[in-house]
Amino acid sequence: MECPTAAGAQRPQDSGSVRRFPLDVIMNQIRRKRSDRRPLGRLLSWASDRTGNREAHRKVQSPEAADGENEPGWGRVRAFLHKMGSETEKGRISLSHCDLTVTDLLELGTLLHYAPQLEDLDLSWNHLIGGSLRALTSHFSPMTSLYALKLHGCRLDQQDMNALDDALSFLPSLEVLDLSWNSLSGGALQDLEGKLPPSLTELHLVACELTAADGSALAGTLSSLCSLTLLDVSCNPRFADGVTDLCSALSKTTSLQTLRLQGVGLKPSSLRALGECLQLASSLRLLDVSCNTGLCGQLPVLCPHLSQLSLLETLDLHQSALTSSDMHALVQVLPSLVSITELNVSSNPEAGDWVQALVSALPLTHMKTLPLNNCNLSPDSCSALALAVPYLRCVDLSWCKVVGGRLSLLLDALQPSGIQELRLSSCELTTNDIQHLAAASRGGLLSSLRVLDLCYNSSVGPSGWSGLLASGGLPSLEELDLSLRASTAAACSEWLPALLRALPRLTNLKRLGLQGWTTGGKEKLQLDHSLKKRHVVLEMDTEENSQDKDNQPEE
Numbered sequence: 001m002e003c004p005t006a007a008g009a010q011r012p013q014d015s016g017s018v019r020r021f022p023l024d025v026i027m028n029q030i031r032r033k034r035s036d037r038r039p040l041g042r043l044l045s046w047a048s049d050r051t052g053n054r055e056a057h058r059k060v061q062s063p064e065a066a067d068g069e070n071e072p073g074w075g076r077v078r079a080f081l082h083k084m085g086s087e088t089e090k091g092r093i094s095l096s097h098c099d100l101t102v103t104d105l106l107e108l109g110t111l112l113h114y115a116p117q118l119e120d121l122d123l124s125w126n127h128l129i130g131g132s133l134r135a136l137t138s139h140f141s142p143m144t145s146l147y148a149l150k151l152h153g154c155r156l157d158q159q160d161m162n163a164l165d166d167a168l169s170f171l172p173s174l175e176v177l178d179l180s181w182n183s184l185s186g187g188a189l190q191d192l193e194g195k196l197p198p199s200l201t202e203l204h205l206v207a208c209e210l211t212a213a214d215g216s217a218l219a220g221t222l223s224s225l226c227s228l229t230l231l232d233v234s235c236n237p238r239f240a241d242g243v244t245d246l247c248s249a250l251s252k253t254t255s256l257q258t259l260r261l262q263g264v265g266l267k268p269s270s271l272r273a274l275g276e277c278l279q280l281a282s283s284l285r286l287l288d289v290s291c292n293t294g295l296c297g298q299l300p301v302l303c304p305h306l307s308q309l310s311l312l313e314t315l316d317l318h319q320s321a322l323t324s325s326d327m328h329a330l331v332q333v334l335p336s337l338v339s340i341t342e343l344n345v346s347s348n349p350e351a352g353d354w355v356q357a358l359v360s361a362l363p364l365t366h367m368k369t370l371p372l373n374n375c376n377l378s379p380d381s382c383s384a385l386a387l388a389v390p391y392l393r394c395v396d397l398s399w400c401k402v403v404g405g406r407l408s409l410l411l412d413a414l415q416p417s418g419i420q421e422l423r424l425s426s427c428e429l430t431t432n433d434i435q436h437l438a439a440a441s442r443g444g445l446l447s448s449l450r451v452l453d454l455c456y457n458s459s460v461g462p463s464g465w466s467g468l469l470a471s472g473g474l475p476s477l478e479e480l481d482l483s484l485r486a487s488t489a490a491a492c493s494e495w496l497p498a499l500l501r502a503l504p505r506l507t508n509l510k511r512l513g514l515q516g517w518t519t520g521g522k523e524k525l526q527l528d529h530s531l532k533k534r535h536v537v538l539e540m541d542t543e544e545n546s547q548d549k550d551n552q553p554e555e
Contacts, residue, residue, distance in 0.1 A: 077111050092120040096150070100126040102135060109139040116142045122150040130155025130184065137167035147173050152180035152204065161188040168195045175199055175227075180206035186238070189214040193221045201227050206260075207235040215242015219249035228253050232260040234288070240265030247273040251280045259284060262316070263291040268298050275305035284309050288316040290344065299326035307336035315340060318371070319347040327354040334361035342369040346396065352376035356384035364391050371396035373423065382406050389413040394421040398453070404428030408436040414445040422449060425481075426456035434464035441473035448476050455483040455513060462494035469498040478508050483539070484516025492517040496527070503530050514540040 074090055081087070084098045093115070095108075100123065112118070121143075123129065123136075133156060140146075149171070154160075156179065168174070174197050179185060186209030196203070203225075208214075210233060219242075222228065231253075233239060233246070243264055250256060259281070266274070266289060278284065287309070289295065289302075299322060306312070315337070317330070327350060334340070343362065345351040351358075352375040362370070370388055372381075377400040389395060389410050397403050403410075404427050434454070440446055452474070454460075465482065484490060492499075496519065503509070512531070517540065519527065531538055 074114060077115050080107060080111055091117060092122075093118060094120070094122045095126065096122050096124040098126060099128065101128050102132045105129050105132055105135045109136045112136075112139045113142050117145050118143060119145055120148040120150075121146060122148070123154060124150050124178070125153040127153070127155045130182075131157055131159055133160035134163035134166075137163045140167040140170040143171055145173055146171050147199075148176040148178075149174060150176070150178040152178050152182065152206070154182060155184055156182040157184040158188045158191075161185055161191045165191040165195050168192070168197060172197055173199055176202040176204075178202075178204040179208060180204045180232070181208070183207065183209045185209070186236075187211045187213055190217040193217040194224065196221050196225060198224055199227060200225050202230040203228065204230075204232045205236070206232055208233075210236040210239040210242065212239070212241035212245075215239060215245045218242070219245040222246070222249040223252050225253060227255055229255055229283075230258040231256065232258070233264060234260045234262035235264075237263060237265050240267055240270060240294075243267075243270035244273040247277040250277045254280065255283055256281055257283050258286040260286075260288040261292070262288050266292040266294040268294070268301065271295070271298055271301045275302050278302075278305040279308050281309065283311060285311055285339075286314040286316075287312060288314075290316045290318045290320055293321045295326065296321035297323050297325060300329040303329040303333040306333050309337065311339050312337050313339050314342040314344075316342075316344045317348070318344045322348040322350055324350055324353070327351060327357075331357045331361045334358070338363060339366070341366050343367075344369070344371050345375065346371040347374045349374070349376040352378060352381055352400075355381040359384050359388050362388070364388050367391050369394045373398040373400065373425075375400060377402050379406065382409055386410055386413040390415045390418065393419060394423075395419060396421070396423040397427060398423050398425035399427070401426075401428045404433065404457075404459070405430055407433040411436050411440045411445070414440060416444050417448045419446065420448050420476075421451040422446075423451065423453040424457070425453050428459060429454065429457040430459055431461040431464035434460050434468050438464075438467040438471040441468065441471040444473055446473055449474060450476055450508075451479045452477060453479070453481045455481045455515075456485055458484050458488040458490070465492075465495040466498040469495065469502040472502075472505060474506060476508055477506055479511045479513075480506075480509065481511075481513030481539075482517070483513045486516055486541070489516045489518060489541075492519060493523060496523055500526060500530055503534070509534065509536050511537045512539065514538065516541065 077093070081093065081095070084095055084100070084104065086093075086095050086098060093108075098104075100108075129136075133151075133154075156164075160182075177196070177200060189205075189210065190213065205218075210218075218233075222231075231250075243261065243266060247270065250259070261274075271294070274289075278287075287306075295302075295317070299317075306315070320326075322330075322345065327345075327348075330345075331354065334343075340363065343358070345358070351372065355372065355375075355377065358370075364387065367388060368391075370385075370392055371394065372385070373396045375381075377385075377397065379402060382402060385397075386409055390413050395410070397410075403424060407424070407427075407429060437446075446452075492514065527538070
């Protein structure tokens with residue numbers, strides 16, 4: 001999302017009131033037209049700020065908030081949070097997605113000394129405060145109890161990183177620092193080198209446009225972070241040359257448990273450095289090197305070092321263009337990973353031929369997740385997977401056409417109250433497949449199921465959908481997706497009554513996907529009435545956007 005820069009946005013204060021420039025008023029009007037994301041309290045606050053009538057502002061606030069304004073200490077903080085439309089919770093300030101302006105940031109800064117015991121500060125997804133972070137950090141001196149600072153998605157730039165650098169010395173208890181999704185901060189990590197407190201346990205730098213220079217700077221500071229347990233530098237495609245320096249420093253971080261390197265452009269040289277690092281990472285429990293096409297044909301370089309990770313529980317290799325030689329190397333090392341519970345090789349077409357070998361090498365009784373969506377499965381793959389299904393909590397076979405007509409093979413292997421997620425999007429399921437699913441539901445095999453994704457299966461007839469919805473046996477279901485592609489739009493009149501009768505039994509339902517299905521006006525009113533008091537999110541095309549919707553591409 002493009003947002004205005006903070007240049008020229010510093011606003012003077014005069015006699016305790018804030019004077020707004022004309023441009024500020026215009027920008028605020030544009031910003032606050034997005035009423036779907038604006039809390040009511042924020043709207044009322046804006047109205048009073050615009051008129052400058054403080055007395056009117058007190059009238060629109062709740063009595064509790066008005067009383068809070070007259071109280072010293074946390075009461076004044078509570079009044080500010082109410083004005084922003086945020087919930088009040090002592091010890092925590094959460095103002096994410098609140099459309100904060102520089103003026104709001106200044107006001108919050110002046111209130112921080114009333115909350116010296118503040119532990120968690122979340123200002124994420126407030127794009128307008130980028131370039132003005134010093135208005136807040138200059139008041140950090142009393143924040144000795146703060147352990148979590150979250151600033152992801154705030155358009156932070158070099159100036160903000162400098163301000164944060166100056167303020168970190170006032171946060172001796174900081175454990176979690178999240179600066180993700182700030183693309184303008186790329187190349188600025190050298191400002192933080194040697195400044196991160198030794199207490200830090202989590203560092204999130206996702207999608208920050210990190211460079212090789214950032215890798216060197218990060219390596220220089222990791223040696224002092226003896227308590228670091230999580231490092232996430234995912235989605236930084238320009239970071240490839242910095243990974244080598246980073247890995248050399250990670251070998252000194254013996255407490256590291258989670259390392260995410262998704263989409264960082266790994267190269268053979270960085271893979272070798274990563275392998276050497278892993279030999280000393282005895283505490284590692286999660287390793288994510290997914291979405292790195294540089295792994296193609298190079299996994300044999302990394303796999304021998306994985307055998308040292310006896311505590312590794314999660315290994316993510318999805319969408320990495322793995323070859324047959326890569327899968328062979330992976331199968332060879334899997335018996336050494338005695339603690340593994342989640343292996344993700346999805347979106348690697350070659351993996352479909354190795355399902356039987358994977359199932360034979362994995363400790364099935366420990367496994368929870370083995371997604372194989374978009375893996376070009378064969379009929380033999382389905383038969384082999386049936387051996388693992390009884391132990392899995394999540395089964396994802398989306399975009400695998402071979403599942404159509406063979407779903408009963410997998411459903412017959414289910415154990416009662418085991419599976420929690422079943423994703424079968426675009427599997428060319430038939431009416432018989434859905435009828436087998438309905439039988440499994442009636443038999444209590446899906447009683448713990450929370451997510452059921454059956455979208456883009458247009459071959460299923462109305463009797464299949466009606467039978468599934470009438471089967472019962474889904475008391476825990478939270479998400480149900482029966483959507484169709486726009487190109488295969490159809491009327492749902494024949495099975496909608498079954499859905500309406502089933503909704504009262506689906507007491508935990510939170511999201512219902514019906515995109516691509518059309519209804520009559522009366523039917524739509526009945527559906528809306530059934531969901532209104534339940535606060536269920538209904539995803540259904542309107543008459544206007546269904547005509548313009550492009551065909552959904554396959555993964």
